Amino acid sequence: MTKKNESLSARLTRVQISRYERERRQRQIIILGSLALAVIVGGLVVAALVDMLVIQPQRAVASVGDETINVQQLQKRMRYDQAQLLGRFNQLQQQVSQLQQDNNPSAEFLQQFYQQQLQQIVLQSSAEQIAQNALSTLIDDALIRQEANRRGITVTPDEVTEELEKSFGFYRKTLTPFPTYTPVTPDTPVPTAAGAVTATAAAGLTPSPTVVLPTATPRLQPTSITAGDFQLLLQSTLAEYQPLGITEQDLRDLVASSLYRERLQEAFAQETPKTxxxxxxxxxxxxxxxxxxxxxxxxxxxxxxxxxxxxxxxxxxxxxxxxxxxxxxxxxxxxxxxxxxxxxxxxxxxxxxxxxxxxxxxxxxxxxxxxxxxxxxxxLAESELQSEQRRTFDNWLSAARENAAQVKRLIDPTKVIPQAVRDAARNFQAQYGGGEG
Structure with a gap:
């Protein structure tokens, strides 16, 4: 009887042990599976973040020669252009309101001009138009910079700094006074024809006293702010641009692009025939x-x-x-x-x-x-010469844009519009344009 009980007990123990081992292996499989799934999910999340934050922003939207324009640059330019456009709209609106309050009939033409400008801004304010214009601007900047460098035209960091300072009203260099014309009163008699006698002298009259002409009013000079004031204004501006992702280097790049355009235009102007x-x-x-x-x-x-x-x-x-x-x-x-x-x-x-x-x-x-x-x-007349100089530059830029070997548009810019730009454009169009952005 005891042997039978022992044999049954042993058999039960073996069954229990077997079940325990089976359950233990199942738990291990579940744990390992969960860990593997967590690793896979984590890897997918990391990959998605890397794609969204690193790969996608660096994706090329267009190329100009050996230079590429990526999504991050384009989106930053979209935000900047939209902010400039809306800022310009608000300024014009304030000017129109002021003219309307003045109730000056002579200002009616100016009001109409401002209203036309406001309408143009509304037309340019859709998210799609902002995207297209932003990419065109970046392409133009690259074309101008490359052509300038090919001609030996450069813009140094110091020149960018000086131009940035001047844009805020800070002048390091002593300003050159504007030339002021002061009429000169002659202190000798005006000569007459040989042998002639003036009517005043023949009549024995006393000559009239010399009339002193008034001095011409000098032209106003720009007033320089202090270096400290410049830094305060710069930091304030950068703080306003921070939500747009615009850094000080971005601001310097904008100034450099403006200088490159200005100097290349001057080079083309020198090449334009004057006859x-x-x-x-x-x-x-x-x-x-x-x-x-x-x-x-x-x-x-x-x-x-x-x-x-x-x-x-x-x-x-x-x-x-x-x-x-x-x-x-x-x-x-x-x-x-x-x-x-x-x-x-x-x-x-x-x-x-x-x-x-x-x-x-x-x-x-x-x-x-x-x-x-x-x-x-x-x-050529001066006005015609200036017109031809502008035309020479514009014709070159248009031809450069159309050069498919030089300029390649790789991605439709409307496909990478930031949501904040879309929302702002939609709200603006709904308020002032009667439509969706």
Whole structure:
């Protein structure tokens, strides 16, 4: 009996031990599985954070030559541009409100101008437009910087510091006084013709006393703030930019980009010719091709002179197909191109002098008959020269942007708009534009 009980007890003990071991192994498997799952989840979280905080911000949005523009740079520029846009809007709004409170009828034109500026800002304030403009600006900055460096144009850190200080009103260098004109009173008699006697002297009268002309009012000088005030203003500005992620180095980069653009524009201005072909000519403009062709046939048959055609054309107000005519005395090629179109400017450069041209279709859509009378190379007027200098730079920049070998857009900028920019644009558009950003 005892042996049987012992045998049963032993068997039960073995069963219990076996079950215990099985349960222990199951617990180990569960624990190890949980640890493995925790490691996997933790790894996924870390990978997601690395992707979100490191990889995605460094992802290239565009490339300009060997230089890349990444998501972080683009998003930072979006936030900065949006802040500048909204700040400009608030300033204009305050100016409009002040003009309305003054109730000055003469300020009506200025109010209309400001209102147009406000409307333009609203049009530019959508999140998508901000994103596109921000990327275009970064691409332009890179193109300008690379071209400047290719030409040996540089911007040093000290120059950036000086420009940054000047933007806040701090001038380290002694300001050069503006030239002030002071009228000079002559202390000798004004000479008369040889042998002549003035009426005052002949009459034995006492000459009038010399009149002292007033001194011209000197131009105001910019007043420099102290170095301490500059530091306070700089820190205050950086504190305002901090929520946008803009650092002092970012601010310096913005100043450097401005200096590079300014100096490259100066380089292009120096290369722009200061003279241009000038043309002297008569013209008649028509709104309909049929009327222009009839007039050309009459000129060819000798039925009327060009001067008579101009006179007849200007005298007719009806029907609508007739335009107008005039004689122009030496206008520059740039002005002819801007006023009449490139096609007309090309004809003025090559058409025989003294002979009416066939009917020419302007690139602006009207129809012309020209009578070229003269061609000369002459200096450009100052305003025309400045316009051509700007055009030279703008044409280069436009061509550089379109150079697919140089500029590559890799990611649609509207796909990486920060949520804060989207929200601010949506709220602004809803309040002032009547739509969604």
């Amino acid at each position: 241009a072909p000038h043309y002297k000519f008569d013209y008649v403009r028509f709104n309909a091709l049929e009327e222009a062709q009839k007039a050309a046939e009459r000129l060819a048959r000798g039925e009327l002179t060009f001067a008579a055609l101009i006179s007849q054309t200007n005298a007719i107000t009806e029907p609508a197909p007739i335009g107008n005519g005039a004689s122009l005395d030496w206008i520059s090629r740039p002005r002819a191109r801007d006023q009449f179109g490139a096609t007309i400017a090309d004809q003025l450069a090559t058409a025989p002098l003294g002979t009416p041209t066939p009917v020419i279709t302007s690139s602006f859509g009207s129809f012309y008959i020209l009578l070229p009378l003269g061609r000369e190379e002459r200096p």
